[in-house]
Amino acid sequence: MKRALLVGAGEVGAKHLTALSGTPGLAVAGVADPAPRTDVPRGVPLFASWRAALRAVTPDLVVVAAPPGTALAAARDAAQTGAAVLVEKPGTTDPAALAPRPGDGRVFVAFQPHFAPGLDALLAERPAVVRAEVRLAVRRDPGYFRGWRRTYAAAGGVLHQQAIHGLALALRFVPGDVEVIDAAVTHCRGLAETEDHVAAAITLSGGATVQVDARVDHDGPPAHELVLHLADGRRLDVRGRNLEAGLGEIAAAPTHEELRRAMYAAVLDAAEGRPAHPCLFPLTALRRPLEVIDRVYRDARVVRAAHAAAA
Incomplete structure (x- = not known):
């Protein structure tokens, strides 16, 4: 069972929490948010900072649904732990912030409609x-x-x-x-x-x-x-x-939960060295x-x- 950490429990984080909770082979091991605006399921630890959560949870997958001002820093910190990381768009509004850094290959941008x-x-x-x-x-x-x-x-x-x-x-x-x-x-x-x-x-x-x-x-x-x-x-x-x-x-479109679950699977596959899914959007590709x-x-x-x- 893979362990997932959600960073950000606001409007978008709530959608990821629902999708993560229903993903086979994934367990929500923690939520990081100093002021969550969605209910965190009973038994799931809540952390005030992503750094404390990363140390305590050691997740396989980190989903970052924080505002752009903090999302990129959280994603890069998570990648340094060896986790696979999915960060909600846009992640940052500053193209210069996307100059490549070690670990960026483990970070992908959340574009579920892709x-x-x-x-x-x-x-x-x-x-x-x-x-x-x-x-x-x-x-x-x-x-x-x-x-x-x-x-x-x-x-x-x-x-x-x-x-x-x-x-x-x-x-x-x-x-x-x-x-x-x-x-x-x-x-x-x-x-x-x-x-x-x-x-x-x-x-x-x-x-x-x-x-x-x-x-x-x-x-x-x-x-x-x-x-x-x-x-x-x-x-x-x-x-x-x-x-x-x-x-x-x-009429036959998949639900947004189904699309998010496809993203999670693709990110975990890429992080384990399998061929990258063509729909994945690498962090560095966001710069353009x-x-x-x-x-x-x-x-x-x-x-x-x-x-x-x-x-």
Whole structure:
């Protein structure tokens, strides 16, 4: 039986706790959080710090669901113990922080939708993509943007926290350096520093483009989808509430718990020296998406409503 440690018992940590608790061959051996916001199962030790938990638990798998300000440090500390580590996106908002360090090969970024049906074969063959479209339409109201999510420095923006699943996946298929950015960032509702809408056209060396339309003020059904336009004329749609249907039918999409369990198994396999699952996202591979996101925000036109500008 493998031992798992969860670092972070907030909204996202609660989802991992449910998935970990139902994973065959895994036992939750501890939870680390100085102020947990979810119930920790009876009999599972609760620690105020991840360092104390790592010493006491000696886990095989560590799942880090802490805010970006602490997630990367916790993940790297865990990797130094020899554990396999899965860290919730984005892990950090600073690309420079991802300069390689010893142990980073044991750390992977949690992108559960990348394990959706059909994406393993697609990532293994990497077809030529000439254009990718990332579409995000959800509703996030003031209660969501509290605590660490209130400031860009602590949480990043919509592209870090909301659209990164689709954007990171798109960039796995579209190589090249950023050449041109045409982007607009719109602030209307005054939700701390967080924007309501990002629209961007990203042109990469070689001519491929990535288009992003990501909004968190949408009143309709939520969706996060990716469209890939291939060089041979085909179009592939990665669909679902959060890409979870992959290339399959939405009605047959796996649950997010099932996708998380697939991630746990893949990370443990990689840590034991088995061939890496094509859907795994190594920590060092996160640097490119973060650099692209930084470039979008740096070059974007900022649009503010009159009331937001005066706030």
